[in-house]
Amino acid sequence: MSDPVAAIEIDHLSCKFRRDEALHDICLTIPTGSVFGLVGLNGAGKTTLIRHLIGGLRPQLGRVRVLGEDPTLTPESVMQRVGYVAEEDALPRWMTVGQLIAFMRAMYRNWDDKLCRELLETFSLDPTKKLADLSKGGRARAGLLVAIAHRPDLLILDEPSYGLDPIARQDILEAVVRTASDEGRTVLFSSHLLDEVSRVCDSVGIICGGRLLEIVAMQDLSERYSEVVCELVGGMSVPPQISGFFGWQNRGREWSVAVDRSVHADDSSIRDSLGSHLILDVRAISLERWFAARVAANGTTVATASPKVEVVSR
Amino acid sequence: MNETLAIAKYAWTKFSVIVNGFLAAAALGLLIAGIAWQVELPKYIIGGALSLSYLSLILCFFILIGMCSLSFRANSLDPNSGYDQWLMRLPIQSWKLAMIPVGLVTAWLSTVWITVALLVRLFDGRALPLSQALAMSASAIFFYSLVWKPQRSGWHRIALLVVSLPLLYIVAFGVLFVMEEAPQWLPQASMASVLIYAVSIGFAIHSVKQARVSTFQQSRSNAAVVSESPRRDVKQLSFVNSSDALQWHDCSRFQSNKPWKALGVVSLALLLIAILPLSGATAIVAFLVLALITMTLTSSRVEPSVHGFQSSLPSYLLASPIRSRSMAWIRLRGYAVEHCQLILLASLLLLLSFLWQENRATFWRWWINVARESSAATPIRMMVTIYLSLLVVAIGVSLRVLCIQLYGHSSVVLWSTGALLLSLATPISFAIAWFIQQTSWEHVDLELAKWRDWLYKLFFVGLAIKLVVDVIFVWLTTRHLVSALEAVRIISTWSVLVIAAAFAWRAIWPATHLPNLEVPFTTVLMSATLVFPLSICFAAPLAVEANRHRSV
Numbered sequence: 093m094s095d096p097v098a099a100i101e102i103d104h105l106s107c108k109f110r111r112d113e114a115l116h117d118i119c120l121t122i123p124t125g126s127v128f129g130l131v132g133l134n135g136a137g138k139t140t141l142i143r144h145l146i147g148g149l150r151p152q153l154g155r156v157r158v159l160g161e162d163p164t165l166t167p168e169s170v171m172q173r174v175g176y177v178a179e180e181d182a183l184p185r186w187m188t189v190g191q192l193i194a195f196m197r198a199m200y201r202n203w204d205d206k207l208c209r210e211l212l213e214t215f216s217l218d219p220t221k222k223l224a225d226l227s228k229g230g231r232a233r234a235g236l237l238v239a240i241a242h243r244p245d246l247l248i249l250d251e252p253s254y255g256l257d258p259i260a261r262q263d264i265l266e267a268v269v270r271t272a273s274d275e276g277r278t279v280l281f282s283s284h285l286l287d288e289v290s291r292v293c294d295s296v297g298i299i300c301g302g303r304l305l306e307i308v309a310m311q312d313l314s315e316r317y318s319e320v321v322c323e324l325v326g327g328m329s330v331p332p333q334i335s336g337f338f339g340w341q342n343r344g345r346e347w348s349v350a351v352d353r354s355v356h357a358d359d360s361s362i363r364d365s366l367g368s369h370l371i372l373d374v375r376a377i378s379l380e381r382w383f384a385a386r387v388a389a390n391g392t393t394v395a396t397a398s399p400k401v402e403v404v405s406r
Numbered sequence: 407m408n409e410t411l412a413i414a415k416y417a418w419t420k421f422s423v424i425v426n427g428f429l430a431a432a433a434l435g436l437l438i439a440g441i442a443w444q445v446e447l448p449k450y451i452i453g454g455a456l457s458l459s460y461l462s463l464i465l466c467f468f469i470l471i472g473m474c475s476l477s478f479r480a481n482s483l484d485p486n487s488g489y490d491q492w493l494m495r496l497p498i499q500s501w502k503l504a505m506i507p508v509g510l511v512t513a514w515l516s517t518v519w520i521t522v523a524l525l526v527r528l529f530d531g532r533a534l535p536l537s538q539a540l541a542m543s544a545s546a547i548f549f550y551s552l553v554w555k556p557q558r559s560g561w562h563r564i565a566l567l568v569v570s571l572p573l574l575y576i577v578a579f580g581v582l583f584v585m586e587e588a589p590q591w592l593p594q595a596s597m598a599s600v601l602i603y604a605v606s607i608g609f610a611i612h613s614v615k616q617a618r619v620s621t622f623q624q625s626r627s628n629a630a631v632v633s634e635s636p637r638r639d640v641k642q643l644s645f646v647n648s649s650d651a652l653q654w655h656d657c658s659r660f661q662s663n664k665p666w667k668a669l670g671v672v673s674l675a676l677l678l679i680a681i682l683p684l685s686g687a688t689a690i691v692a693f694l695v696l697a698l699i700t701m702t703l704t705s706s707r708v709e710p711s712v713h714g715f716q717s718s719l720p721s722y723l724l725a726s727p728i729r730s731r732s733m734a735w736i737r738l739r740g741y742a743v744e745h746c747q748l749i750l751l752a753s754l755l756l757l758l759s760f761l762w763q764e765n766r767a768t769f770w771r772w773w774i775n776v777a778r779e780s781s782a783a784t785p786i787r788m789m790v791t792i793y794l795s796l797l798v799v800a801i802g803v804s805l806r807v808l809c810i811q812l813y814g815h816s817s818v819v820l821w822s823t824g825a826l827l828l829s830l831a832t833p834i835s836f837a838i839a840w841f842i843q844q845t846s847w848e849h850v851d852l853e854l855a856k857w858r859d860w861l862y863k864l865f866f867v868g869l870a871i872k873l874v875v876d877v878i879f880v881w882l883t884t885r886h887l888v889s890a891l892e893a894v895r896i897i898s899t900w901s902v903l904v905i906a907a908a909f910a911w912r913a914i915w916p917a918t919h920l921p922n923l924e925v926p927f928t929t930v931l932m933s934a935t936l937v938f939p940l941s942i943c944f945a946a947p948l949a950v951e952a953n954r955h956r957s958v
Contacts, residue, residue: 109715109958146725148717150957164955165886171727178721186659194643198651199726238722 339385487617718814
């Protein structure tokens with residue numbers, strides 16, 4: 093269970109805010125060098141999970157290790173090796189970009205001035221400009237700059253591109269790719285912009301209602317799941333309950349459903365299961381469709397599942 | 407609906423609730439006064455009810471002047487225009503945008519002034535000049551224009567407002583002054599007020615035009631835009647280490663608030679000087695009040711506490727690699743220095759009370775009396791020891807409050823600070839209230855002698871509690887936050903400080919000259935032990951750690 097090279101190890105982590113369960117028995121191991129996407133709806137528990145990783149919340153139940161250490165016990169050593177971009181626009185707006193850089197440079201031992209200058213140029217940031225005078229995209233770039241200029245071993249991005257323009261989002265994705273391309277660096281990328289996640293992540297985990305539903309490697313997604321488009325005979329308004337079929341979606345006369353390929357390994361099995369219903373298409377599933385199907389099926393799938401350790405493959 | 411009416415309605419909807427509330431309060435006051443008069447209740451009830459009405463109407467008067475300015479979110483420190491941004495985006499000509507508030511304020515002030523003039527004519531028979539309404543309007547319009555005009559910096563605007571206030575006062579009431587002092591010049595004064603009114607309108611239109619250019623054209627020729635431009639040179643910053651950076655961060659974060667803090671302290675000190683006659687007791691009360699106010703002002707160095715399960719620390723500090731204990735100690739030190747500075751500023755201002763002849767006489771009488779009984783240096787020695795003691799008490803209390811604030815949880819901060827301040831303020835205020843009522847020093851001496859045994863017992867209880875609390879915090883902190891060596895170093899430094907302070911106090915306090923003021927050294931030492939805070943050095947890191955790594 094314990095991986096000596098794991099960048100992140102979460103072991104049976106649970107968290108309750110008064111009576112509301114924010115996280116339920118999360119087990120997750122992210123190996124060093126991977127780009128992991130954490131996807132979920134608003135309020136699913138992504139930020140709460142990330143707060144545990146940066147030491148902002150002390151685990152009530154369970155254990156969290158970041159780069160082999162407890163972030164609440166030794167934040168000074170863990171956070172030296174972690175870059176973090178917060179969900180909220182939380183940079184000190186009274187500072188200029190130059191002051192922010194000077195402040196952060198003093199915090200991190202491994203600050204790379206050359207990389208910092210490069211990023212300033214790439215992001216077209218003026219060091220004399222106040223953060224308050226920058227656009228939201230400008231502040232996001234400044235936040236990203238200070239998160240990666242010390243060449244962190246682990247980069248945690250909590251909804252970094254939410255509400256940003258396409259160019260700023262592109263800059264963020266490039267930074268993720270750049271960080272990941274450095275030997276042995278890990279990225280945890282939380283977002284609900286699934287096209288971005290699918291472009292940069294090696295593996296994706298779905299979190300829903302505080303539960304980690306599933307983790308899948310991006311390259312395995314199309315092997316593990318397919319999308320079937322069909323027409324139900326007699327214009328049925330309620331889709332049939334078939335083992336391995338989940339997340340039915342009605343699109344006029346057509347229905348779309350995700351199919352678990354571990355249950356239905358070949359197309360003939362799908363045809364047999366659907367019986368007289370007319371199959372229009374069987375295709376590779378997109379991340380977005382898989383996410384929607386998984387979240388929709390959450391109530392039935394997860395309730396019976398016992399918590400298991402999810403280890404991301406590299 | 408035309409533009410003017412629409413904008414007037416827009417302004418009214420922003421203020422209607424407040425204005426209606428005050429008008430209701432005024433009506434209620436009148437109703438109560440009427441009923442009280444009918445049923446012949448005591449006069450003070452009628453007076454109180456009428457005061458409520460009067461106060462409500464005065465507030466209503468000023469709120470409506472504010473409403474007419476259409477500067478709903480004006481911030482004097484913001485170099486940009488205070489004119490309503492949304493209105494400036496509307497397709498309305500600039501002169502009209504200026505004329506609508508001008509018209510509104512003129513109508514409002516004229517209505518009020520004509521009503522006052524009619525009432526005075528009715529009850530007093532005197533005729534007040536109606537041109538006064540224009541003069542008051544001109545004054546208000548000049549004030550609006552200063553708020554609307556974009557400036558190079560916020561402080562530039564504040565300086566302009568401060569300098570202009572006496573001039574605006576003269577403009578506003580000039581006609582009345584002329585009527586009282588030189589009535590033969592009244593026609594000329596009225597004519598001048600009309601001219602000033604016309605000039606004020608021109609200035610208002612100019613200000614609105616500039617405000618629109620500044621906001622939407624981003625013209626380089628505009629002062630407010632230039633002040634924010636990247637051409638401004640920023641000094642290259644460099645920090646030795648993360649502690650140095652955090653110190654700079656805490657100092658610079660509320661740099662713009664500092665003049666406000668100083669202004670707050672100055673105003674309060676001046677108010678206290680004006681209302682309190684000088685005596686030993688009132689000087690102590692004034693000092694303590696100022697210490698409390700400066701404590702509140704200095705507390706803005708720390709992030710405001712938050713509700714719920716989040717940390718009050720911003721995420722860039724929360725996820726920074728700075729140690730919790732370093733963060734705590736840097737903040738303690740910075741806070742103590744700034745609070746000391748503000749208290750010293752306030753103390754210097756209290757010296758202004760000597761501008762009053764009566765205060766000087768009182769002081770010299772006391773000085774001569776004390777010096778005659780002992781030596782010439784005795785009064786100054788007494789003042790220095792009392793002042794330093796109070797300073798240490800004030801700083802110690804505020805640092806304890808800071809520790810609670812560092813925890814960052816609103817409800818904990820509120821309840822703990824309240825309980826701490828109440829537990830300190832209650833006995834102190836009772837003691838001061840008792841002391842102020844005393845007329846003879848001998849009586850005070852006798853009473854104190856009676857209390858001395860009790861005070862000693864309380865001293866021991868206080869000391870025991872303090873030591874237990876200190877031990878708990880040291881034990882909790884040395885488990886993982888502070889090493890045993892560091893703890894020993896802190897405790898040793900604190901012990902040396904306490905002993906040195908006790909010796910210094912004993913050396914300065916003029917007990918040899920005034921034997922009835924003799925205080926045993928053990929008492930001084932015990933007091934120093936109580937007053938000098940030790941637990942804060944250990945409680946502050948714990949508070950920061952708990953704030954940073956929240957337990958839910």
